[in-house]
Amino acid sequence: MSSATTAKPKKTVQKQTAVKGPTNVLIVGVGGQGVIMVSKILARLSQLQGLQVKQSEVHGMAKRGGSVFSHIRFGEEVWSPTIPMGEADVVLGLEWAEGLRWLRYLKPGVGTFISDTKRIVPPFSCRDRRHDARHGYAHHTIAEIVAQVPSAYAPDATGMATELGNERVANTILLGLLSTVMDFPVESWREVLAEFVPPKTLDTNLKAFEAGRAWTKQDHKPLVDDAATQAAPEPLLKREVKLEITESWCKSCDICVKMCPERCLALNDHQIVELVKPEACTGCRVCEWLCPDFAIAVHVSTVPINTISAEAAGEVQA
Amino acid sequence: MAEASQKIAPSKEALDLNVITQTGEEARPMTGHEAIARGVWEAGCRVAAAYPGTPSTEILENLAKYPIEDLHAQWSTNEKVALDVAYGASYGGVRAFCAMKHVGLNVAADALLTEAYIGVNGGLVIAVCDDPGIHSSQNEQDTRMFGKLANVPVLEPSDAQEALEYTRWAYELSEKFDTPIIVRSTTRIAHTRSPVVVGKRQEIEDKGFVERPENIALPTTARLRHPVVIEREHLMEEYFSKSDKTQWIEGNTDVGIVTAGMSYSYVREVLPGVSILKLPATFPFPRDIVRKFCESVKRVIVVEELEPVLETAIAAMGFTVEGKEFFPRAGELSPEVVHEGFAQAGLLKPRKTVDIVEFDQLVRPPVLCSGCPHTGGYMALRALNARVAGDIGCYTLAAMQPLQAMDTCVSMGSSIGTAVGLAKAGNETRPIVATIGDSTFLHGGITGLIDAVYNDADITVLLLNNSTTAMTGGQEHPGTGKTLRGLDTHKVNYADVCRAVGVQSVKEVDSYDLGVLYQAIREATEYKGVSVVIANRPCVLDPVKIKGPAFQIRAAGCTACQSCMNLGCPALSWSDEMLDGHHKIKIDETSCIGCTLCVQICPSDCIRPAAELASA
Incomplete structure (x- = not known):
C-alpha cells in the first residue's frame, strides 16, 4: 500500500465573463400522466441543439397518485438541476390544479404558463362531511388565472385528444403548444417525438402536435368552468341531527356500529347502541335503514345559522 | 419442493430484453443511478446484490440490463445479506458491488464495521443513497457520519458524470487501500438526468480466494488490524489531498467555499466568482489541501447538506469556519436555500419572491391505488378497533385519512416485535395486530415472528401478501418465484414458514373478500397466542397492471x-x-x-x- 501519487488537485479559474443563464422549464402533473416522458423529450431536444441539459424529478410517490414534477434546465452552462422559485420560463401543467400549484415558480410577468384544464380530483378533496360541503379542489376559475398571467394558455388538451381518438396524446398537444413559445426548430420536435412515441401511434401524435401548434393561433376563449369551481353560497341554515334509540329493541347485533360511515356509534356497557361522537354524525340514515329491529330513528331539523355560536359551528366538522 | 431440483438457466427472452452493450463517444442522458450502474459494469464487477429502497433501487435494476455473462446481479432478502453476498464475492477475489438506501446501511452496519478491519480481496464498492428532504424514507440520516464511524471512505459525486467516474475510481481505491468504499448518492443525484460520456468494460483479473489470517474476524486478528485501519485513514487523507479529483476553483479570495456533492452545483449556480474547494471525498478528510485553501482566503464558509461534517472537521483544525448558521441541518438544499444562506452571510441580496396568484394549494397526498389489496385489511382492522403496529411499505399510507388504521411504524420488520412489546406491556384492551407486507416480512419480519412464538405473545400478524415489493416499484423477492433478471426460481410458502416456526393458528384469505377477511382477523384476534392471517392478492400495478370491468x-x-x-x-x-x-x-x-x-x-x-x- 502506498500513498505515492504524482497527481495534483485540479486547479481552475472562475470565468469572469457572465454566461447567459439557462432556460428553465417545469413540467408538472399527477402520477401516471407522463410527466417524466414529456421531460425526456424536452431534454433530448435540448441535447440535440448542443446544449448542456439537466433534468431532475422526484418520483418516489408517483405511482400512488401523488403530485409529480420535473425540472428541465438547458443552456450553455447548467449547474443546479432544480429551478429556483420564480425563475421558470415555462410551467407546463398536465393537470389543472398541479399547474396552479407550481405557478409561483414562474418568472413574474414574463414566464409562460401552459396547462391542460383536465381535473383529477383526489379523494382527499372529497373528505369534508359537513352539510353543503364543497370540493377541496382548486376553486380558481380559468379566467381568473389567465387574466393574472400575461402569457397563459389553458387548452382542454384531454378533450382535444379524445376527439383525435386517443386520450393519451393530450401531452403531445401540450408539446405542440409549447413548441410555439420555444426556439427549437419545429423539425427537431417532430424527429424527437418520433423517437419517443410508439411507432403505431406516431400519426395520431403528429396530428396532436399540429393541433397543439394551431391552438395558440385561435383567440383565447376562457372556458366555462364547471359547477365544482363555483363559489358555494354561504349556508343560512344549520342542520341538527338527533338519533332516537329505542334501547329495548336493540339486540346488540353491531350492524349499525360496523356500518356507520363516520364511526360515531358504539355499544355501551349494556351492549346497547349509543351515539358516542354526536359531532361526527352527518344524519346519513345508514343506521336507521340497516337496523333489523327498527331501533334507530334519525331526526334532522334545521335552525337558522345566526342563532348558533361560531364556536358550536366549528364543531360540526367531521 | 419439486421446484428445488429444477435447474435455473437464463431464458433467452430475459437476455434479449435487457442487454445493453453499445459503447460510444456520444454523451447519453443518464440518471445518477444509471451512471453508477454503468460505472460498476465498466469497472469489471462480477457480483452485485441489493435490497430495493427508494432511491437506490434503480442501480440494481439497471445493472440487470447488462449481460448475464458479465456479472451476476441479484435481489437479496435484506441489505445485510446483500452486503454479505458482495463481501463473499470480494473474499473470492472478484470485484463486487452492493447498493442500499441510507436506512439500509443500518441493517448492514454490523457487517460493514468489521469488513473495514478485514479489508478486501476483490474491490468492494457500496452505493448508499441518502434522502435529504425525506422524499420517501423514515429519517434523514447522513451516511457521511457512518463513514467516520465505520472507518470506510465516502466518495461524493456531484452529478451523473461524476457518479460514473467515482464508481470506477472507487474500485481502484478499494484495491489500492484494502478497504470497502462507500459512494454516497442522494435522491437528487439519483433522479437527475444529464449527459454522460461512457467508457468500456475493464477486464479484471480473477485473484481467487487468498488465505489471510485477517479473513477471520477474531479478537486476536482485530487487535492487529485496528492500527492498520487508522494508518490507512492517514494515507487516504494524504491521497485525497493530492488527488486530481479534488478541485480548487480559484476566484475572489475574500470568501472561500468548501463543499462536496450536489451542494457544489448549487454553489456554482448561486454564487459565481468565489473561490471553491470541491472535495471528492468527505471521509477521510484531506486536511492538507483544506489547510492550504483556508489559508488562501479571508473567510471560510462550508456548504453541505444535512450534518456539519466538513464544517466540524475544519473547525477541529483550528480555523474559523461558518456554515450551519446559514444553511439548515434539516431538509434538502436547493438553489433557493443556498441563496438564502449566502444572503444571511451578507454575500447576496435576499431573493424577492412574489406569488403571482394567491390561492389555496390543493392537497394531493399519495394514496393507496384503486383496487389496492391492502385496503380491505385495514377496513377490517378499523371495524375491529385494533391497536395496529404497522411497518414499511405502501400500506403505511393506511395511517393517513381516511383509513387511519395504523398506530405505529418504525423500521423494516419492526411491526411484529413492536406488537410483542405492546402485548407484554399488559395494559392494552384492544386486540393487538401487526401488519406487514410480504417483502418486509422476508426482509426483517421472520425473526420477529419467531420471537413472538418463542415468548408466547398474544398477538395477531396480518401478512399482506401482494407478491411484489410494491412501494419501490414492483421488484421481485423470494416470495415471487422470480429473480432480478426475471428467471424462475424457488418460491417461499408463507403458511409453511409460519407453521414451521410454531404458529398454531394460520389462515389464508382473499384480500378482496371483505366478509371472510373480517371474520378471519376477528377469529385470529380471539385466539390466545400468536395467530397469522395471510391476505393474498397481487398488487394492481406490478408485475402486471390489473384492470377488470369497471x-x-x-x-x-x-x-x-x-x-x-x-x-x-x-x-x-x-x-x-x-x-x-x-x-x-x-x-x-x-x-x-x-x-x-x-x-x-x-x-x-x-x-x-x-x-x-x-x-x-
Whole structure:
C-alpha cells in the first residue's frame, strides 16, 4: 500500500465573463400522466441543439397518485438541476390544479404558463362531511388565472385528444403548444417525438402536435368552468341531527356500529347502541335503514345559522 | 419442493430484453443511478446484490440490463445479506458491488464495521443513497457520519458524470487501500438526468480466494488490524489531498467555499466568482489541501447538506469556519436555500419572491391505488378497533385519512416485535395486530415472528401478501418465484414458514373478500397466542397492471352516505348531484379496476358493473 501519487488537485479559474443563464422549464402533473416522458423529450431536444441539459424529478410517490414534477434546465452552462422559485420560463401543467400549484415558480410577468384544464380530483378533496360541503379542489376559475398571467394558455388538451381518438396524446398537444413559445426548430420536435412515441401511434401524435401548434393561433376563449369551481353560497341554515334509540329493541347485533360511515356509534356497557361522537354524525340514515329491529330513528331539523355560536359551528366538522 | 431440483438457466427472452452493450463517444442522458450502474459494469464487477429502497433501487435494476455473462446481479432478502453476498464475492477475489438506501446501511452496519478491519480481496464498492428532504424514507440520516464511524471512505459525486467516474475510481481505491468504499448518492443525484460520456468494460483479473489470517474476524486478528485501519485513514487523507479529483476553483479570495456533492452545483449556480474547494471525498478528510485553501482566503464558509461534517472537521483544525448558521441541518438544499444562506452571510441580496396568484394549494397526498389489496385489511382492522403496529411499505399510507388504521411504524420488520412489546406491556384492551407486507416480512419480519412464538405473545400478524415489493416499484423477492433478471426460481410458502416456526393458528384469505377477511382477523384476534392471517392478492400495478370491468354508481340508489369514501379509493369522488346536503358519489371508470370493495361496503347496494348500468 502506498500513498505515492504524482497527481495534483485540479486547479481552475472562475470565468469572469457572465454566461447567459439557462432556460428553465417545469413540467408538472399527477402520477401516471407522463410527466417524466414529456421531460425526456424536452431534454433530448435540448441535447440535440448542443446544449448542456439537466433534468431532475422526484418520483418516489408517483405511482400512488401523488403530485409529480420535473425540472428541465438547458443552456450553455447548467449547474443546479432544480429551478429556483420564480425563475421558470415555462410551467407546463398536465393537470389543472398541479399547474396552479407550481405557478409561483414562474418568472413574474414574463414566464409562460401552459396547462391542460383536465381535473383529477383526489379523494382527499372529497373528505369534508359537513352539510353543503364543497370540493377541496382548486376553486380558481380559468379566467381568473389567465387574466393574472400575461402569457397563459389553458387548452382542454384531454378533450382535444379524445376527439383525435386517443386520450393519451393530450401531452403531445401540450408539446405542440409549447413548441410555439420555444426556439427549437419545429423539425427537431417532430424527429424527437418520433423517437419517443410508439411507432403505431406516431400519426395520431403528429396530428396532436399540429393541433397543439394551431391552438395558440385561435383567440383565447376562457372556458366555462364547471359547477365544482363555483363559489358555494354561504349556508343560512344549520342542520341538527338527533338519533332516537329505542334501547329495548336493540339486540346488540353491531350492524349499525360496523356500518356507520363516520364511526360515531358504539355499544355501551349494556351492549346497547349509543351515539358516542354526536359531532361526527352527518344524519346519513345508514343506521336507521340497516337496523333489523327498527331501533334507530334519525331526526334532522334545521335552525337558522345566526342563532348558533361560531364556536358550536366549528364543531360540526367531521 | 419439486421446484428445488429444477435447474435455473437464463431464458433467452430475459437476455434479449435487457442487454445493453453499445459503447460510444456520444454523451447519453443518464440518471445518477444509471451512471453508477454503468460505472460498476465498466469497472469489471462480477457480483452485485441489493435490497430495493427508494432511491437506490434503480442501480440494481439497471445493472440487470447488462449481460448475464458479465456479472451476476441479484435481489437479496435484506441489505445485510446483500452486503454479505458482495463481501463473499470480494473474499473470492472478484470485484463486487452492493447498493442500499441510507436506512439500509443500518441493517448492514454490523457487517460493514468489521469488513473495514478485514479489508478486501476483490474491490468492494457500496452505493448508499441518502434522502435529504425525506422524499420517501423514515429519517434523514447522513451516511457521511457512518463513514467516520465505520472507518470506510465516502466518495461524493456531484452529478451523473461524476457518479460514473467515482464508481470506477472507487474500485481502484478499494484495491489500492484494502478497504470497502462507500459512494454516497442522494435522491437528487439519483433522479437527475444529464449527459454522460461512457467508457468500456475493464477486464479484471480473477485473484481467487487468498488465505489471510485477517479473513477471520477474531479478537486476536482485530487487535492487529485496528492500527492498520487508522494508518490507512492517514494515507487516504494524504491521497485525497493530492488527488486530481479534488478541485480548487480559484476566484475572489475574500470568501472561500468548501463543499462536496450536489451542494457544489448549487454553489456554482448561486454564487459565481468565489473561490471553491470541491472535495471528492468527505471521509477521510484531506486536511492538507483544506489547510492550504483556508489559508488562501479571508473567510471560510462550508456548504453541505444535512450534518456539519466538513464544517466540524475544519473547525477541529483550528480555523474559523461558518456554515450551519446559514444553511439548515434539516431538509434538502436547493438553489433557493443556498441563496438564502449566502444572503444571511451578507454575500447576496435576499431573493424577492412574489406569488403571482394567491390561492389555496390543493392537497394531493399519495394514496393507496384503486383496487389496492391492502385496503380491505385495514377496513377490517378499523371495524375491529385494533391497536395496529404497522411497518414499511405502501400500506403505511393506511395511517393517513381516511383509513387511519395504523398506530405505529418504525423500521423494516419492526411491526411484529413492536406488537410483542405492546402485548407484554399488559395494559392494552384492544386486540393487538401487526401488519406487514410480504417483502418486509422476508426482509426483517421472520425473526420477529419467531420471537413472538418463542415468548408466547398474544398477538395477531396480518401478512399482506401482494407478491411484489410494491412501494419501490414492483421488484421481485423470494416470495415471487422470480429473480432480478426475471428467471424462475424457488418460491417461499408463507403458511409453511409460519407453521414451521410454531404458529398454531394460520389462515389464508382473499384480500378482496371483505366478509371472510373480517371474520378471519376477528377469529385470529380471539385466539390466545400468536395467530397469522395471510391476505393474498397481487398488487394492481406490478408485475402486471390489473384492470377488470369497471363499476359505476346507480345515482338514483345512492344515499350519499359516504361509506365508500372511507376506502380512500382514488376512483371514487363526489358527483355534482346532492342528496340532503351531501354529495352523491361517482366512479372514474378509467381508474376503477373492478375490485368490488366499494360494492361490498355500500349499504344501499347501488354499485353495479358499469356495462350493466350503461345498457339499462
